Amino acid sequence: MNENTGGSASRSYQRGVQRVLLLTLGLNLAVVAGKLVAGIIAGSLSGISDAIHSSVDSLNNIVGLGVTRYASAEPDENHPYGHAKFETLAAFVIAGFLFVTCYQIGLSAIGRLIDPPAKHPEISWLTLGVMVVTIVTNVIVTLYEHREGKRLRSDFLIADAIHTRSDVAVSCAILGGLFLIRQGHYWIDPLLSLGVAVFIAWSGYQIFKSTVPVLVDEAPVPPSRITEISVAVPGVHSVHDIRSRSHGGEIYIEMHMHVDPRIELDHYATHAVTEEVEARLKEALGRVTATIHVEPLPPDKMA
Numbered sequence: 001m002n003e004n005t006g007g008s009a010s011r012s013y014q015r016g017v018q019r020v021l022l023l024t025l026g027l028n029l030a031v032v033a034g035k036l037v038a039g040i041i042a043g044s045l046s047g048i049s050d051a052i053h054s055s056v057d058s059l060n061n062i063v064g065l066g067v068t069r070y071a072s073a074e075p076d077e078n079h080p081y082g083h084a085k086f087e088t089l090a091a092f093v094i095a096g097f098l099f100v101t102c103y104q105i106g107l108s109a110i111g112r113l114i115d116p117p118a119k120h121p122e123i124s125w126l127t128l129g130v131m132v133v134t135i136v137t138n139v140i141v142t143l144y145e146h147r148e149g150k151r152l153r154s155d156f157l158i159a160d161a162i163h164t165r166s167d168v169a170v171s172c173a174i175l176g177g178l179f180l181i182r183q184g185h186y187w188i189d190p191l192l193s194l195g196v197a198v199f200i201a202w203s204g205y206q207i208f209k210s211t212v213p214v215l216v217d218e219a220p221v222p223p224s225r226i227t228e229i230s231v232a233v234p235g236v237h238s239v240h241d242i243r244s245r246s247h248g249g250e251i252y253i254e255m256h257m258h259v260d261p262r263i264e265l266d267h268y269a270t271h272a273v274t275e276e277v278e279a280r281l282k283e284a285l286g287r288v289t290a291t292i293h294v295e296p297l298p299p300d301k302m303a
Contacts, residue, residue: 098204
């Protein structure tokens with residue numbers, strides 16, 4: 001891929017991610033406004049907590065709009081592998097926001113359980129209607145953002161979609177609870193808020209689980225799998241010192257390879273073997289960049 005083609009792909013990626021984020025930001029702001037107004041009018045802590053939970057989606061979108069511009073920049077002297085990990089780092093920061101939000105909501109809910117407020121929540125049909133509309137909106141956002149995240153290979157969009165998906169589950173639980181609160185079961189309100197906190201914590205954990213391995217360069221492919229693919233190529237004697245890492249949706253593999261002694265001195269044949277190994281790795285694993293060091297076969301390994 002030449003430099004112009006690479007730059008064009010990078011700009012296309014950036015525009016695609018930012019288009020998704022702008023659209024979801026608008027929808028998320030509408031959801032937050034609806035939940036917040038409904039929660040305040042009803043005096044429901046669980047409704048307000050759900051609005052706070054949803055507001056993190058909007059914050060994520062704003063952070064994402066800023067970070068994707070830098071994350072999609074071309075490789076340079078200081079960042080030879082590109083800048084895509086900044087996007088993964090942003091997804092990691094999202095998880096941190098979620099844990100802080102979880103703590104604040106949990107604290108408020110426990111306070112209401114210990115010292116119930118004098119005024120009970122008043123749940124109207126308007127409140128319930130707003131919740132139904134926001135749930136439908138969140139379902140649309142989740143499906144759209146996750147689909148586009150997969151298509152664009154964007155860690156940030158996928159992480160944001162995971163959090164929005166938790167919004168759907170939380171809002172459904174809140175909606176059911178509001179019906180019960182309307183029937184006079186007011187003690188359910190702070191318990192629902194604690195449930196929101198648990199869902200937020202789970203969302204944060206899911207994002208941590210997907211981003212930490214990338215940030216610490218955990219091997220995305222077992223060395224045994226890479227060995228299996230490589231030695232199946234005619235002319236390959238063995239491989240060793242295998243290392244792999246993932247970055248921006250691409251797998252980078254480094255390894256040392258011994259070729260059949262009969263072709264060892266034939267540079268064209270050796271090059272053809274390394275090309276075939278890389279082609280098979282791409283076929284089996286997806287986007288792969290392989291750096292293969294060919295070494296002479298030690299005498300003690302010759303048949």
